[in-house]
Amino acid sequence: MSKSKISHLVNSSNTISTSWLLVLVLTSSCFSTLSYGAEATNNYKLLNIGVIIDVDSHFGKEEKVAMELAAQSFNTTSQSYKLFLHFRNPGRDPLQTVSAAEKLIIEKEVAVIICMETWGQTALVAEIGNRAQVPIVSFAEPAITPPLTPTRWPFLVTMVNNRAEQIRCTAALVGSYNWRRVIVIYEDDSIGGDTGDLALLSEVLQNIGSEIEYRLVLAIIFSFV
Incomplete structure (x- = not known):
């Protein structure tokens, strides 16, 4: 990667590294008292944090740099704990996602x-977290949150806004143009990740007198090496 690209990533990531610092500090504060994942090194404990993101995407690169800056800032000031980030990039392959989570643990x-x-990936990782009793911090959320989510995944912590509001905003835009029929184009992740989104979208469209006329599904092709 060229110096100019690195500089761009660092500059853009500085604006969100403060948020990541807060996330990592809260994470370390909540889980540093746990015996697993903390290895004594010199006069401090090393806290291993697993990160599963798409580091090949533009946004994923910014996230990675931001988290690294946040961890560096925390490690500079903390005298008791040091954070070490382990990045994994399984893509959108559910099997690779499960494998990455298991290996991190x-x-x-x-x-x-x-x-x-x-x-969909978060749900799979949450299952692994349940079995190993390892907390999972997720920035993904279904459009319709199942009522038994806290019971099914007690180690899952979601940290994003409700996607239902985004879907309602989309429906409001459709209504403002008086569109009565819409075509929905989406990817099939093979594990039902979009089911809740489509159900809610269909419902809110009906509320404004519109409907989904056609669904175009783009299949995701997984490659195994």
């Missing part, structure tokens, strides 16, 4: 996993 002994992709 078993091989790296992470105290927490931050998962930032689709809700």
Whole structure:
């Protein structure tokens, strides 16, 4: 990567590294008392944090740099704990996502996993977190949150705004143009990640006198090496 690209990433990430610092500080504060994932090194404890994101995307690169800056800022001031980030990029392959989460827990002994992709991937990682009793911090959320989510995934912590508001905003835009029929184009992630979104979209469109006329599904092709 060229120096100009690195400079751009650092500059743009500085604006959100403060938010990530807050996330990482809260994470370390909540889980630093746990025995797993903390390895004593010199006079401080090393806290391993797993991160599952798409580091190949533009936004993913900014997220990675921002988290690294936040961790560096925390490590500079903390005398008791040092954060070490372990990044994994399984893409959108659900099997690779599960494998990445399991390896982070078993091989790296992470105290927490931050998962930032689709809700379908988050649900899979949450299942792994339940079995290993490792907290999962997620920035993905379904449009319709199942009422039994806290019971099914007690180790899952969601940290995003409700996507239902975004879908209602989309429906309001459709209504402002008096569109009565719409075509929905979406990706099939094979694990039902978009089911709640479509159900809510269909409902709010009906409320304004519109409907989904056609659904165009783009299949995701997974490659196995």
